[in-house]
Amino acid sequence: MDSPTELIHRSLDAFRIEIPSWGFADTGTRFGKFHQPAAAIDLDDKLADASHVHRLTGCCPTIAVHVLWDFTPGTDPGEVVRKAQALGIAIGSINPTLFQDQIYKWGSIASPDPAAREQAAAHLVDSVLLGQATGSRAVSLWIADGTNYPGQDSIRARKKRLEEVLEATHSHLAPGQVLLIEYKPFEPAFYQTDMADWGMAFLTAKKTGPQAKVLVDTGHHYLSQNIEQIVAWLLDEGMLGGFHFNDRRYADDDLTLGSIDPYQIFRIFHEIHLYAWENGGVYPEIEYMIDQSHNLKPKIEAMIQTVCTAQELYAKAALVDLPALARAQAECNVVDAEMILKKAFNTDVSAALESWRAARGLAPDPLQAHRASGYAGKAAAERTRRRQELGIVTLQSYA
Numbered sequence: 001m002d003s004p005t006e007l008i009h010r011s012l013d014a015f016r017i018e019i020p021s022w023g024f025a026d027t028g029t030r031f032g033k034f035h036q037p038a039a040a041i042d043l044d045d046k047l048a049d050a051s052h053v054h055r056l057t058g059c060c061p062t063i064a065v066h067v068l069w070d071f072t073p074g075t076d077p078g079e080v081v082r083k084a085q086a087l088g089i090a091i092g093s094i095n096p097t098l099f100q101d102q103i104y105k106w107g108s109i110a111s112p113d114p115a116a117r118e119q120a121a122a123h124l125v126d127s128v129l130l131g132q133a134t135g136s137r138a139v140s141l142w143i144a145d146g147t148n149y150p151g152q153d154s155i156r157a158r159k160k161r162l163e164e165v166l167e168a169t170h171s172h173l174a175p176g177q178v179l180l181i182e183y184k185p186f187e188p189a190f191y192q193t194d195m196a197d198w199g200m201a202f203l204t205a206k207k208t209g210p211q212a213k214v215l216v217d218t219g220h221h222y223l224s225q226n227i228e229q230i231v232a233w234l235l236d237e238g239m240l241g242g243f244h245f246n247d248r249r250y251a252d253d254d255l256t257l258g259s260i261d262p263y264q265i266f267r268i269f270h271e272i273h274l275y276a277w278e279n280g281g282v283y284p285e286i287e288y289m290i291d292q293s294h295n296l297k298p299k300i301e302a303m304i305q306t307v308c309t310a311q312e313l314y315a316k317a318a319l320v321d322l323p324a325l326a327r328a329q330a331e332c333n334v335v336d337a338e339m340i341l342k343k344a345f346n347t348d349v350s351a352a353l354e355s356w357r358a359a360r361g362l363a364p365d366p367l368q369a370h371r372a373s374g375y376a377g378k379a380a381a382e383r384t385r386r387r388q389e390l391g392i393v394t395l396q397s398y399a
């Protein structure tokens with residue numbers, strides 16, 4: 001019987017978390033941005049920051065990129081791949097950008113405007129081909145489409161339009177590539193969102209093709225929704241493609257993972273460990289990715305916090321006594337069953353996390369190591385100088 005530490009170390013050995021390029025750049029809310037001197041300016045900065053986080057945490061070997069934000073026309077994917085490799089990381093998921101452009105005013109792949117659909121379809125194929133050029137497994141697609149008023153457009157016509165484009169996109173996927181379809185109940189559309197919930201994403205992925213799966217963004221659910229039940233159903237159907245990790249108090253707030261409800265994330269991870277336990281210890285191939293770009297916390301500190309929280313909760317969930325849980329469930333012993341989960345959740349795994357890091361030559365506390373490294377101060381000075389040279393004016397001065 002493995003000790004808790006051995007269980008934790010083995011679970012962490014296979015747990016890789018992808019960090020988003022956009023998490024290092026200045027972003028904000030629709031009410032404005034609060035600029036940070038150390039925020040990344042360009043893809044080189046983002047690669048450097050991601051490499052720094054991976055060096056400190058040891059579990060973030062890939063960086064998710066957003067096509068039009070990171071790969072502007074003329075960017076050579078091969079050069080980006082080489083830069084990433086030189087920094088000890090690799091390019092991870094490719095995130096198409098089917099919003100912001102004026103042509104997408106009525107939607108992208110669901111738009112009634114054929115020109116918008118054509119531009120969006122071409123962008124999706126470009127994203128698939130870019131993923132082949134960077135050696136990325138996943139194209140991770142968030143469809144921002146929807147309508148703002150009853151009667152604005154035909155809901156079923158929109159469904160058919162997007163299905164057609166996604167099926168065409170799927171035909172360009174190389175063997176081994178996956179198309180992850182992300183859902184979100186609202187925003188930027190306020191009356192009806194075309195890919196609004198897990199059911200729509202599931203059905204669409206099934207129709208799109210065998211390499212399409214569902215992406216669960218933990219911030220994209222109504223507050224009362226049982227996310228671990230969605231995860232369990234998708235697991236059981238072999239349709240769980242991956243996660244975008246963040247937390248929310250009210251809506252899609254992109255708060256750092258576990259800052260509001262860590263127990264919910266623990267229960268999600270428990271479903272994954274349970275699934276593997278019932279399948280001979282084989283874990284499904286899931287893309288664990290962070291989707292945050294918090295505008296108050298220092299960018300790199302927030303990223304390290306999320307990575308360490310994800311490791312901690314994944315480790316805790318690995319401690320659930322699954323045989324005992326199965327027995328308690330068979331006896332309908334509700335209290336014992338619940339206490340088996342709570343016992344694992346309440347276990348302090350910090351020593352096991354520290355020994356896992358020590359075995360890899362990593363500092364016991366990545367956040368303290370980051371602060372001691374002076375990395376943020378150097379980045380702030382260098383990037384402030386570059387902003388001045390580039391004439392990038394930030395709306396507010398930042399003390």
Ligand code: AFD
Pocket residue numbers: 095142182184217244252254291
């Ligand atoms: C926003 C969207 C969605 C998407 C992310 C990156 O809500 O989560 O995955 O931006 O494009 O958070």
Ligand code: MN
Pocket residue numbers: 142182217244291
């Ligand atoms: Mn997301």
Ligand code: MN
Pocket residue numbers: 217219220252254291
């Ligand atoms: Mn989101």
